[in-house]
Amino acid sequence: GRDYSNVTATNDSNDSDRLLGGLLATGFDEATCLSRYQSSLYRKPSPYKPSPYLLSKLRSYETLHKRCGPGTEPYKKALTQLDQDHIDNNGECKYVVWVSFSGLGNRILSLASVFLYALLTDRVLLVDRGKDMEDLFCEPFPDMSWLLPLDFPLTSQFDGLNQDSSRCYGHMLKNHVVDNDKTLSHLYLHLVHDYGDHDKMFFCQGDQTFIGKVPWLVVKTDNYFVPSLWLIPGFDEELDKLFPQKETVFHHLGRYLFHPTNQVWGLVTRYYEAYLSNADEKIGIQVRVFDVGAGPFQHVMDQISSCTRKEKLLPEVDTVIERSRRVTIPKKHKAVLVTSLNSGYSENLKSMYWEYPTLTGEIIGVHQPSQEGYQQTEKKMHNGKALAEMYLLSMTDSLVTSAWSTFGYVAQGLGGLKPWILYKPENRTAPDPACGRAMSMEPCFHAPPFYDCKAKTGVDTGKLVPHVRHCEDMSWGLKLV
Ligand code: GDP
Numbered sequence: 001g002r003d004y005s006n007v008t009a010t011n012d013s014n015d016s017d018r019l020l021g022g023l024l025a026t027g028f029d030e031a032t033c034l035s036r037y038q039s040s041l042y043r044k045p046s047p048y049k050p051s052p053y054l055l056s057k058l059r060s061y062e063t064l065h066k067r068c069g070p071g072t073e074p075y076k077k078a079l080t081q082l083d084q085d086h087i088d089n090n091g092e093c094k095y096v097v098w099v100s101f102s103g104l105g106n107r108i109l110s111l112a113s114v115f116l117y118a119l120l121t122d123r124v125l126l127v128d129r130g131k132d133m134e135d136l137f138c139e140p141f142p143d144m145s146w147l148l149p150l151d152f153p154l155t156s157q158f159d160g161l162n163q164d165s166s167r168c169y170g171h172m173l174k175n176h177v178v179d180n181d182k183t184l185s186h187l188y189l190h191l192v193h194d195y196g197d198h199d200k201m202f203f204c205q206g207d208q209t210f211i212g213k214v215p216w217l218v219v220k221t222d223n224y225f226v227p228s229l230w231l232i233p234g235f236d237e238e239l240d241k242l243f244p245q246k247e248t249v250f251h252h253l254g255r256y257l258f259h260p261t262n263q264v265w266g267l268v269t270r271y272y273e274a275y276l277s278n279a280d281e282k283i284g285i286q287v288r289v290f291d292v293g294a295g296p297f298q299h300v301m302d303q304i305s306s307c308t309r310k311e312k313l314l315p316e317v318d319t320v321i322e323r324s325r326r327v328t329i330p331k332k333h334k335a336v337l338v339t340s341l342n343s344g345y346s347e348n349l350k351s352m353y354w355e356y357p358t359l360t361g362e363i364i365g366v367h368q369p370s371q372e373g374y375q376q377t378e379k380k381m382h383n384g385k386a387l388a389e390m391y392l393l394s395m396t397d398s399l400v401t402s403a404w405s406t407f408g409y410v411a412q413g414l415g416g417l418k419p420w421i422l423y424k425p426e427n428r429t430a431p432d433p434a435c436g437r438a439m440s441m442e443p444c445f446h447a448p449p450f451y452d453c454k455a456k457t458g459v460d461t462g463k464l465v466p467h468v469r470h471c472e473d474m475s476w477g478l479k480l481v
Contacts, residue, residue, distance in 0.1 A: 018037050018040050019037075020039075020040060020046065020050075020255055020256075021045075021049045021050050022050060022055045023050050023054075023055070023252060023256050024037070024256065025058075025059070025062060025141075027142055028142060032262075033138035033139070033261065033262065034262050034265050035138065035260045035262075035264075035265040035268070036138060036259045038265070039259070042268075042272060042395050043394075043395055043415070046251070046255075048245055048251055048252070051242060051243065051244050053241045053242055054242045054243065054252060057119055057242060058119075058256065061118075061119055062141050062142055064122070064124060065124055065125075065141045065144050066141070066143050066144040067093070068092070068095075068124045069144035069145060070145055070147070070149045071149075074092040074093040077092065078091045078092075078093055078094075078095065078215055079153070081185045081216070082153055082154070082185055082186060082216060083185075084185050085185060086182045086183055086184060086185065087183050087184075087185050087215060090183075090213075090215075091215055093124055093215075094121075094123045094124070094214075094215045094217075095123055095126055095215065095217065096114060096117060096118050096121075096123045096124070096125055096217045096218075096219060097127075097128060097148055097152075097154075097217065097218045097219065098110070098111050098115075098125060098126070098127050098128060098219055099128045099130075099158050099161065099218060099219060099220045100127075100128045100129065100130025100133055100158075101130075101220050101221070101222055102222035103222075103406065103407075104136075104386050104387060104390075104407070105407040105408075105409065105410050106222040106223070107133075107222075108254070108390075108406075108410050109224035109250070109406050109409060109410065109443050110224065112224070112226070112249075112250055112253045112254055112257060112258075113221065113223070113224055113225045113226050113229075114219055115253060115257060116226055116229065116249065116253060117229065119242070120229065120235050120238055120239070121208075123217070125146060126147070126148040126152075127146045127147055128148050128155065128158060129147050129148065132383050132384075133147070134147065135261060135264075135383075135384065136260065136261060136264060136383060136384060136387050137257075137259060137260065137261060138259040138260070138261055140256065140257045140259065154186070154216075154218060158218070158220075161188050161190070161218065161220055162190065163190050163195065163196060163199065165188050165190075167184070167186060167188045168188045168189075168190050168199070169187050169188065169190070169199065169201070169202065169207075169211065170190055170195065170196055170197075170199030170200075170202075171190075171198070173198040173201055173207075174196075174198045178210065184214050185214070186214060186215070186216035187211060187214045187216070187217055187218070188219075189202055189211075189218070189219045189220070190220060191219060191220065191221035191223060191225060192220055192221055192222055192223075193222055193223060193446060193447040195447070197451070201451075203228045203231065203232060203449050203451070204232070204451070204453035205232050205233050205234050206453065207453075208232060208234065208235075223445055223447050224250070224406070224409070224443040224444070224445050224446075225445055225448075226249050226250070226442075226443075226445065227442075227445045227448065227468050227478040227479055227480050228445060228449060228461065228468075228478060230246075230467070230468055230480065231464060231465070231468060246442075246467045246480045246481065247441055247442045247480050247481055248441075250442055250443055251413050251414070251416050254410065254413050255414060258414070260387055260388065260391060263384060264384045264387050264388050264391075267369075267385060267388035268391045268392055271367075271369050271388070272392060275335060275337075275367040276335050276367070276395070276396075278335075279334060279335035279365065280332045280333050280334065281333075281334045281335070281397050282336075282337065282396040282398075283308075283334060283336045283396055283397065283398050283399075283400070284336075284337045284339070284393040284394075284399040284400065284411065285304060285308070285336060285337070285339070285345075285400045286339050286340075286399070286400065286401045286405065286407060286408045286411060287300065287304065287339065287340035287342070287345050287402055287422075288401075288402035288405035288407055288408065289340075289342070289402070291425070291428065295341075295342040295344055295345075296342050296344025296345055296348070297428065299425055299428050299430045300345065300422075300425065300430070301344070301345055302434075303422055303425065303430035303431070303434045303435070304349075304422065306430065306433075306435075307400060307420060307433075307434040307435035308400065310434065310435075311420055311437075313398055313400065313420070314334070314336065314349075314364065315334075315358040315359055315360040315362050316358065316359050317352055317353065317355075317356035317357065318357050318358070318359050319356050331361055331362065331363050332361075332362045332363070333362070333365065334362055334363070334364050334365070335365045335367065336349065336364060336365065336366045336367065337367055337368075337369075337392055337393060337396055338366060338367070339368065339369065339370075339390075339392075339393060339407075340368065340371065341374060342371060342373075343368060343371035346367070346368035349364075349366045350366040353365075353366060369385065369388065369389055370385045370389065372385065372386075386407070390407060390410045390411045391411075391414065393408075393415065394410075394412070394413075394414035395415065396417070398417070398420075399411060399412055399417045399420070400419060400420045400435065401419040401420070402422050403421055403424040403473035403474070404473055404474060406443065408421075409442075410443075412438070412441050412443075413441055413442065415441075416441060417441055418437060418438045418439075418440065418441050419437075420435045420436065420437055420438070421436060421437075421438055421473050422434060423435060423473065438472055439472060439481045440479065440480060442479045443479065444471035444473060444474055444477040444478070444479045445471075445477055445478045445479065446477050447477075448461055448462075448476070448477065448478040461478060467480055468480060468481075469481050
């Protein structure tokens with residue numbers, strides 16, 4: 001096993017690993033957030049290196065964030081703008097407020113998207129802490145909090161913000177009340193999956209010019225909208241420079257932003273060291289079933305077996321006779337990490353590998369950290385466990401995920417893994433083939449716009465450029481490859 005105690009060892013190459021190739025800033029107090037500098041000890045170094053341009057952009061963002069963050073003079077000044085409908089002169093700093101909304105996987109992906117939007121538009125990102133953001137994640141930026149202060153004047157309105165809110169950009173467009181000669185003090189952007197055509201105008205360059213002047217943007221979204229940012233002229237060149245390897249957006253931004261708090265990190269590291277660290281190979285299987293009714297379902301079990309057998313991720317068992325087996329020492333030990341709300345799938349695999357020998361002689365250990373039964377988004381430790389499990393999945397060597405699940409997208413992105421996706425079953429039947437390899441490790445944007453802003457007509461946005469394509473698991477979704 002590895003020595004996890006020697007965390008502070010420094011030499012140049014270690015330091016580069018520790019800081020994820022320069023992604024992470026130095027100078028944080030390590031003890032307050034152990035995961036920040038320890039995560040590299042639990043993973044192989046990423047084969048994807050962040051571009052020097054991304055690194056310099058992050059460092060200048062950190063400077064901006066520190067200059068404009070909560071409590072600073074520019075922040076106080078910007079707050080006074082909220083008292084007016086329109087502003088007469090530009091302040092020093094502009095902000096985008098991310099509103100806490102939806103399941104944890106969705107939140108992680110949408111927050112990364114809003115952060116990228118902040119980078120592209122020189123805004124300061126502030127995070128509505130919702131019920132548990134503070135309990136789950138460390139501060140990602142040095143010397144200045146990313147949390148929206150509790151006394152922020154608009155916070156009490158967040159829950160009620162929707163498509164029909166008077167300051168909703170789409171609503172204003174629809175009702176022809178957007179006045180290009182005046183600059184609003186704040187605007188609400190509704191980018192939730194149920195949004196309408198007017199809300200989707202957010203993804204047009206012309207609208208970005210108007211939106212760009214507004215000092216306070218409040219965004220509610222449950223989507224990974226990064227692929228569509230790439231289709232906005234004016235953003236595309238900058239994005240090419242930031243991410244020459246286009247499929248690395250979430251991989252880098254996710255590793256930069258999301259550091260589990262010490263409590264969650266304890267869940268990750270204790271589990272890893274107890275059940276995974278000694279295995280020769282680690283396989284993650286993320287089972288997310290969107291069917292109604294209590295599982296486990298036979299068709300999902302069949303699908304898992306069929307996929308892992310066909311793709312040679314797990315060995316077959318010898319059910320015919322218990323042969324007098326040749327003893328091969330040392331035997332290869334594979335650890336299978338199953339995550340699911342239901343315990344049935346891992347119990348089934350576990351029994352199979354206990355009751356029968358594998359044809360390859362490999363020893364298979366099956367482990368499932370939690371079985372929460374159903375989604376309980378409002379419960380604290382529930383989301384802590386969910387985050388720990390996403391993280392643990394990201395530490396495996398090979399990953400199987402479930403179609404449509406943002407939980408799986410987070411794991412694959414953090415891990416830098418191209419997963420095998422279990423395609424979505426229809427009518428309670430396992431699809432054939434059961435799974436397929438993802439084109440890239442990027443998450444899928446589930447609700448993209450299909451609009452050509454210039455021609456003002458509908459268009460298949462998955463066919464415009466080679467690096468923005470339709471997803472493997474959702475035909476209308478978009479992903480970067
Ligand atoms: P998605 O619905 O699969 O896209 O993922 P989300 O993370 O947005 O929402 C699902 C929520 O259900 C998670 O945040 C968890 O609260 C819970 N959940 C789903 N699958 C699991 C699992 O395997 N383990 C745990 N601990 N929670 C899960």
